[in-house]
Amino acid sequence: MPLTFNLTKQTLELELSGNFSGYDNETEKTALFNAAAKARNILVKTSGLGRWDSTLVVILYELAKRAERQKISYDFSSLPENLHRLVSLALEVDRNPPSPPDRTTPWLEALGGWGLNIYTGFVSGLKFLGRLLSSIGRFLTGKAVMRPVDFLFALEDCGYRAVAIVSLVSFMVGLILAFVGAIQLQTFGAQIYVASLVTIGMTRIMGAIMAGIIMAGRTGASYAAAIGTMQVNEEVDALKTMGIPVTDFLVLPRTLSLLITMPVLTVLADFMGIFGGTFVGTVMLDISLQEYIKYSVDTFELDNFLVGVFHGFLYGMIISLCGCYYGVNSGRNADSVGMAATKAVVSAIVWMIVVTGILTFIFKVLGI
Amino acid sequence: MSKQQPEIEVNNLTLGYGNFTLMKDISFQVNKGDIFIIMGASGGGKSTLLKALTGLLEPFSGQIRIGGTDFTKASPQQRNQIMQRCGILYQSGALFSSMTLAENIALPLQRYTAYSPKLINELVSLKLALVGLTGFEDYYPSEISGGMKKRAGLARALALDPEIVYFDEPSAGLDPISSKLLDDLILDLNQSLGTTIVVVTHELDSIFAIGNNSIFLDADTKGISGRGNPKELLKNTQNPKLREFLTRGGEKNA
Numbered sequence: 001m002p003l004t005f006n007l008t009k010q011t012l013e014l015e016l017s018g019n020f021s022g023y024d025n026e027t028e029k030t031a032l033f034n035a036a037a038k039a040r041n042i043l044v045k046t047s048g049l050g051r052w053d054s055t056l057v058v059i060l061y062e063l064a065k066r067a068e069r070q071k072i073s074y075d076f077s078s079l080p081e082n083l084h085r086l087v088s089l090a091l092e093v094d095r096n097p098p099s100p101p102d103r104t105t106p107w108l109e110a111l112g113g114w115g116l117n118i119y120t121g122f123v124s125g126l127k128f129l130g131r132l133l134s135s136i137g138r139f140l141t142g143k144a145v146m147r148p149v150d151f152l153f154a155l156e157d158c159g160y161r162a163v164a165i166v167s168l169v170s171f172m173v174g175l176i177l178a179f180v181g182a183i184q185l186q187t188f189g190a191q192i193y194v195a196s197l198v199t200i201g202m203t204r205i206m207g208a209i210m211a212g213i214i215m216a217g218r219t220g221a222s223y224a225a226a227i228g229t230m231q232v233n234e235e236v237d238a239l240k241t242m243g244i245p246v247t248d249f250l251v252l253p254r255t256l257s258l259l260i261t262m263p264v265l266t267v268l269a270d271f272m273g274i275f276g277g278t279f280v281g282t283v284m285l286d287i288s289l290q291e292y293i294k295y296s297v298d299t300f301e302l303d304n305f306l307v308g309v310f311h312g313f314l315y316g317m318i319i320s321l322c323g324c325y326y327g328v329n330s331g332r333n334a335d336s337v338g339m340a341a342t343k344a345v346v347s348a349i350v351w352m353i354v355v356t357g358i359l360t361f362i363f364k365v366l367g368i
Numbered sequence: 369m370s371k372q373q374p375e376i377e378v379n380n381l382t383l384g385y386g387n388f389t390l391m392k393d394i395s396f397q398v399n400k401g402d403i404f405i406i407m408g409a410s411g412g413g414k415s416t417l418l419k420a421l422t423g424l425l426e427p428f429s430g431q432i433r434i435g436g437t438d439f440t441k442a443s444p445q446q447r448n449q450i451m452q453r454c455g456i457l458y459q460s461g462a463l464f465s466s467m468t469l470a471e472n473i474a475l476p477l478q479r480y481t482a483y484s485p486k487l488i489n490e491l492v493s494l495k496l497a498l499v500g501l502t503g504f505e506d507y508y509p510s511e512i513s514g515g516m517k518k519r520a521g522l523a524r525a526l527a528l529d530p531e532i533v534y535f536d537e538p539s540a541g542l543d544p545i546s547s548k549l550l551d552d553l554i555l556d557l558n559q560s561l562g563t564t565i566v567v568v569t570h571e572l573d574s575i576f577a578i579g580n581n582s583i584f585l586d587a588d589t590k591g592i593s594g595r596g597n598p599k600e601l602l603k604n605t606q607n608p609k610l611r612e613f614l615t616r617g618g619e620k621n622a
Contacts, residue, residue, distance in 0.1 A: 024484055054494060055491070057494055058487070058490045083560070089556050089560070090494055090497040091497070092500070093502045097503045333465035333509070335465050335466045
C-alpha cells in the first residue's frame with residue numbers, strides 16, 4: 001500500500017495502489033503534502049486501488065483541504081465513485097462554529113470570577129433560604145402545594161431507614177471515645193470518669209455531629225442527585241411552568257422530614273454512643289454496670305442534651321438546604337448531577353462546622 | 369460482495385422483560401448494504417428488538433447471527449469483536465458529557481486501533497466533517513444543539529468504519545430540515561461505504577425516503593405482520609393495521 005507520487009512541471013500525480021486499510025505512515029503522508037504545496041495541479045490515479053477505509057479518505061480529505069486553501073486545482077473524478085462521494089461529502093461544510101470556544105481566562109479575570117461566584121452563590125443561597133422559609137410559612141397556613149405522600153416517603157427514607165446506620169456509627173464513636181479517654185484516665189486511676197466523658201461528649205455535640213455527617217452523606221447527597229436528575233429530565237421546568245413553586249413541591253417535604261427526624265436521630269445517636277461507652281467501661285475497664293450508670297446519670301444535664309438536640313435540628317435544616325439547593329441549581333448532564341451531589345455533601349458539612357462554631361461561642365457567652 | 373448476502377439473521381427470536389413476552393418467534397434477515405427499517409407503533413417493541421440486536425438485552429430464546437457468527441451464543445470476547453463492526457446512534461446521541469466531541473469520537477479509535485495520535489486526530493476531523501460538523505472538535509456536548517449532538521453521535525458511531533450502523537429513532541426531536549439532512553447522510557453513507565443500516569423509526573417520511581427493506585412489528589400478535597420494501601408495502605399490503613400505519617390512519621389512499 002505505497003503512496004507513490006511524482007511532481008512534474010508543477011503537476012502532482014498521485015498514484016494509489018494496493019490496499020489502504022489501517023494506513024498509518026506519517027513520513028509518506030508528510031512527503032506527499034510537501035510535494036503538493038509546490039504543485040499547481042493535482043491528479044489522482046487509482047488503477048491498482050484495492051480495499052480502503054477511512055485512513056485513505058483522511059489523506060484525500062487533507063489533500064483537498066490544503067489544495068483549496070492554497071488555490072491549487074485538483075481533480076478527484078477518477079476516484080471510485082463511492083470514495084469520491086465520501087470525500088466530497090466531507091468537504092461540504094454546512095455549518096461552521098460561530099466562534100471557537102475560548103476556555104482560557106487571564107488570571108485576574110479568573111480571580112474576579114472566583115470572587116464573584118462566591119458572592120452570587122451566597123446571594124442565591126440566601127434567596128433560596130428565603131423561598132424555603134416562605135414555603136414553610138405557606139405550609140403552616142395550609143396553602144403549600146405539597147403531596148402528603150411525598151412527605152411520608154421522605155420521612156420514611158430519612159427516618160427509620162437511617163436508624164441502623166446512625167445507631168451503628170454512633171455506637172462505634174461512643175466506643176472509641178471511651179477507649180481513647182480510658183487510656184489517658186487510667187494513668188490517674190480515674191477511669192470511672194470515662195462515663196462522664198462519654199455522656200457529656202455524646203449528648204452535648206458528638207451525637208448531633210455524627211447524625212449530621214451521616215445524614216449529609218446519606219440523605220443530602222440523595223436529595224441533590226434526585227432533584228438534579230429531575231432537572232436533567234426537565235421535571236423541574238414542568239413544575240415551574242405549572243406554577244407550582246419548586247420549593248413547595250420538592251424542597252418542603254424533604255426539609256420538613258429532616259427537621260423532624262434529625263432531632264430524633266440525634267437522641268438516638270446520644271444514647272447509642274453512651275451505650276458504646278458503657279460497653280467499654282464494663283467489659284474492658286471492669287467498672288460495674290451500676291457504678292457506670294450512676295456516674296452517667298449524675299453527669300447527664302438537660303442543658304447539654306437540649307443543646308445537642310438543637311444542633312441536630314439546625315443540621316437537618318442545613319443538610320436539606322444544601323442538598324436541595326445544589327439539586328435545583330444543577331446543570332443538565334451526568335457530570336453536573338455528580339458535582340451537585342458532591343457540593344451538597346461538602347457544603348453541608350462545612351456549614352455544619354461553621355454553625356457549630358458560632359453556636360458554641362453564643363452558648364459560652366450565654367453561659368449554657 | 370453479492371447483493372443478497374445476509375448480514376444479520378434473526379431466527380425464532382422471543383423477547384421480553386421478566387414475565388412479559390413482547391414478541392414471539394420472530395425471524396427476519398437483513399442483507400448486506402440494506403437500509404433496513406424496523407417499524408411499529410409506539411410500545412411495539414422496536415427499541416427492545418434493537419437492544420437485543422446490540423447485545424444489551426438477552427433474548428428468551430432464538431438466535432441472532434451477525435456476519436455469520438452466532439451472536440446470542442458468542443463469548444464476551446467474540447461479542448466484543450462483533451460489536452466493533454457495529455456502530456450505534458442512540459436516540460439523543462449518548463455523547464459523554466465530560467468529553468469534547470473530538471475525545472468522544474477518538475475513544476473507540478484509541479481503544480481498538482493502534483493508530484498514531486496524529487492519525488486519530490485526522491480521523492476525528494474527517495468523521496466530524498462527514499456529518500457536517502467541521503471545526504466543532506473542541507466543543508462539549510452541552511454546547512451544541514440536539515440535532516448537532518445526534519450528528520456527533522453518528523460521527524462516533526462511524527469512528528471504526530463499521531459494517532453495520534444501527535439508528536434508534538434518528539429523526540426524533542429533529543426539525544424537518546435536520547431530519548432530511550440526516551436521512552440524506554444515511555443514504556450517502558450507505559451508498560459510499562456500502563454500510564448496512566438498521567433504522568428503528570416510525571417517521572413515515574424517513575421510512576419511504578431511505579428504506580429498501582423493512583419489517584413491521586405488531587404488538588397484538590407479538591410478531592411481524594409485514595415485510596419488504598416500504599414503498600411496495602404501501603401499495604400491496606392487505607394487513608389493515610400496517611396499511612393504517614403507513615397511511616397515517618388512512619389519510620393517503622394508495
